[in-house]
Structures are given as C-alpha cells and as structure tokens.
Amino acid sequence: MASHQLLSVPHFCLLSKVSSFHAPLLSTPGKLSLFHPTTCSPLQSSSTSRITNLQAVTNTRSEIESNAPTETTALTLRNICQGFVPEHILHRMEEIGFVFPTDIQREALPTLFTGRDCILHAQTGSGKTLTYLLLILSLINPQRSSVQAVVVVPTRELGMQVTKVARMLAAKSTDAEVKGCTVMALLDGGMLRRHKSWLKAEPPAIVVATVASLCHMLEKHILRLDSVKVLVVDEVDFLFYSSKQAGPVRKLLTSFSSCDKRQTVFASASIPQHKHFVHDCMQQKWTKRDVVHIHVSAITPMPLCLLHKFVVCGKKNKHQVLLALLESDAPESAIIFVGEQVFENL
Numbered sequence: 001m002a003s004h005q006l007l008s009v010p011h012f013c014l015l016s017k018v019s020s021f022h023a024p025l026l027s028t029p030g031k032l033s034l035f036h037p038t039t040c041s042p043l044q045s046s047s048t049s050r051i052t053n054l055q056a057v058t059n060t061r062s063e064i065e066s067n068a069p070t071e072t073t074a075l076t077l078r079n080i081c082q083g084f085v086p087e088h089i090l091h092r093m094e095e096i097g098f099v100f101p102t103d104i105q106r107e108a109l110p111t112l113f114t115g116r117d118c119i120l121h122a123q124t125g126s127g128k129t130l131t132y133l134l135l136i137l138s139l140i141n142p143q144r145s146s147v148q149a150v151v152v153v154p155t156r157e158l159g160m161q162v163t164k165v166a167r168m169l170a171a172k173s174t175d176a177e178v179k180g181c182t183v184m185a186l187l188d189g190g191m192l193r194r195h196k197s198w199l200k201a202e203p204p205a206i207v208v209a210t211v212a213s214l215c216h217m218l219e220k221h222i223l224r225l226d227s228v229k230v231l232v233v234d235e236v237d238f239l240f241y242s243s244k245q246a247g248p249v250r251k252l253l254t255s256f257s258s259c260d261k262r263q264t265v266f267a268s269a270s271i272p273q274h275k276h277f278v279h280d281c282m283q284q285k286w287t288k289r290d291v292v293h294i295h296v297s298a299i300t301p302m303p304l305c306l307l308h309k310f311v312v313c314g315k316k317n318k319h320q321v322l323l324a325l326l327e328s329d330a331p332e333s334a335i336i337f338v339g340e341q342v343f344e345n346l
C-alpha cells in the first residue's frame with residue numbers, strides 16, 4: 001500500500017532526518033520533523049508519556065502545549081543536567097537555544113544520568129538526539145585519548161546531522177583551560193583511510209558511525225569497544241528491519257555487552273512490539289536487566305496546521321504524478337523522500 005502513495009508536504013515541513021517509517025512517499029517511507037516556519041522551533045503537541053521496565057511500571061501523563069515555560073514546565077534543561085553535564089556545555093546548549101526540555105528530555109535525562117540503559121521511544125522531532133548527546137557529554141572525559149561514546153545511525157545523512165549537533169555542543173570552550181571533545185563522523189562514503197590514521201593517532205571521544213564503516217574499523221582492530229562507556233543505536237527500528245544492517249548491529253550489541261560499565265541507549269520514533277523488543281534486549285544481554293522503556297507519545301500525532309494528502313498511483317507513472325503534484329501545489333520548497341540514493345532525471 002505504502003509503495004503506491006505519494007505525500008505532499010506543501011506548507012510547514014522541513015526535513016530533519018530521512019530514515020524511518022513515518023511518511024509514506026514513493027517507494028520508501030521517510031521521516032519528517034516539523035518546525036514552525038518562522039521560529040524554526042519544533043512543533044510540539046500534547047503528549048502522554050510512559051516509563052516502563054519489567055520490574056516497575058510508572059505511568060505519568062503530561063499535557064504540554066509546547067516547550068515554552070509554563071507552570072508545569074518551568075524546569076529547565078540546566079536544572080536537569082546540572083551536576084552531570086559540564087558547565088561550558090550547559091552554557092553552549094543555552095546559547096544554541098536549548099533552554100527548556102522537550103517531553104522526552106524531561107522524562108529520560110534523569111534516568112539516563114543514573115546509568116541505566118534506556119529505550120527512548122518518542123515521535124520524530126521530539127528531541128531524542130539532544131537527549132542522548134547530553135548523556136554522552138556527561139560521561140566523556142576530554143582529557144582521555146580514547147573513543148568513549150559511539151552513536152550508530154542507519155544513514156550517512158542522519159550521521160551528518162547528529163555529528164553537527166554533537167560538534168556544536170562539544171566544541172572547545174572559550175576558556176582555554178577547558179578542552180573540547182572531538183567528534184568523528186565515520187560514515188559510509190567517507191574517507192576511511194583518513195579516519196584510520198585519525199583513530200590511530202588521536203582517537204576522538206565520540207564516534208558517530210554508520211554500521212558498515214564502524215564494523216570495518218572494529219574488524220581491523222582500529223577501533224575497540226573496551227573504552228566505550230555509552231553505545232547509542234539511533235533509529236533502532238530501521239536498523240533491525242534492514243536486511244543488510246540488522247546482523248552487524250546485533251553482533252555489535254553482543255560484543256558491547258561484554259564491556260564493563262557499559263550503558264546502552266536505543267532511540268526510535270517507532271518500536272513495533274516494544275515489549276517484545278525490551279524482553280529481547282535483556283535476553284540477548286544487549287542491555288542490563290533494569291533497562292527502561294521511556295515512551296512519550298503525542299496525543300495529536302500531527303499538528304493541525306499540517307495538511308496531508310496522498311495520491312494513489314502505479315509504480316511506472318510515479319515520477320509524472322510527482323511532477324504534476326509539484327506543479328499543482330507549487331510549494332516554495334519541498335522534500336522528496338526516495339528509496340535509494342540514485343539520482344534520476346525526472
């Protein structure tokens with residue numbers, strides 16, 4: 001069904017990460033993050049949140065219109081992160097404009113700072129990336145010359161976005177005493193030879209990697225997991241459903257499970273059969289037994305100001321239909337999600 005649908009995104013959507021199962025378009029679904037067109041802040045909606053582990057179940061409900069301060073959300077990101085994340089990073093975070101936590105940040109960060117493994121399950125654009133980056137930055141020792149955190153992503157594009165945010169937050173402080181931490185983008189299609197030398201000469205504190213490139217470095221023993229304190233698997237649903245990537249990711253998780261003092265974090269907008277997934281993670285020892293599933297779900301999954309349309313068409317004429325749609329909607333800008341990174345002349 002999805003392969004015959006076209007989605008038009010005429011007004012409010014800007015692309016954040018092209019990687020998951022949310023917007024059915026052309027042959028492969030894509031993913032949208034929603035931003036207000038002028039403020040560029042993510043569009044939020046009311047949400048329910050649930051934090052679950054198999055030992056204890058806690059239900060909380062938050063009804064928050066946006067992440068602007070209200071009586072219930074006066075808590076700032078600084079309040080949550082103080083004592084865990086270094087001051088210069090908190091300062092940078094605020095300079096960038098990350099002042100008030102989103103729902104997932106408010107729910108997940110206190111648990112993450114206790115060292116527990118977590119499954120971050122919240123809609124796209126909800127702020128999962130910043131959540132796990134703040135955890136990573138709370139654990140990194142910039143004085144140590146070793147890889148201390150690895151973020152696994154399914155696509156190069158997502159890897160570039162995560163790297164960009166990590167570098168913005170982790171950059172060298174203006175205070176000469178405070179060393180920044182380095183972030184390597186180890187992504188498919190990158191310059192592996194250069195990365196090999198870099199990894200050998202001066203290992204970066206954080207590596208953001210696609211599965212194939214990471215496995216290559218691990219197999220060649222250029223990168224080792226022993227020094228890694230936290231492993232994040234972003235878009236875990238996508239990785240586990242990808243025939244090429246699922247096997248290597250499982251292998252990676254199994255190797256990481258033998259590392260001492262590890263913390264593992266999964267992030268995704270959708271985790272089908274999440275109870276089964278949590279159970280599997282514990283069974284396979286990919287996570288510790290007290291892993292927490294933190295689910296923040298939007299009551300209104302899509303802001304009302306967005307208009308979704310779809311057109312059913314055959315495989316052969318999808319390009320013509322797409323062109324006709326673009327002509328009829330005449331959007332100022334548009335994003336087209338495609339299945340493969342092969343450029344064709346429309």
Ligand SMILES: Nc1ncnc2c1ncn2[C@@H]1O[C@H](COP(=O)(O)OP(=O)(O)OP(=O)(O)O)[C@@H](O)[C@H]1O
Binds near residue numbers: 016042067077129
């Ligand atoms: N606390 C915050 N305050 C303001 N903006 C935020 C905050 N947290 C995240 N953002 C912004 O919201 C946008 C979406 O955040 P992010 O990419 O982290 O979402 P995500 O949940 O990781 O999405 P995805 O499911 O696509 O991975 C980004 O532009 C990010 O800079």
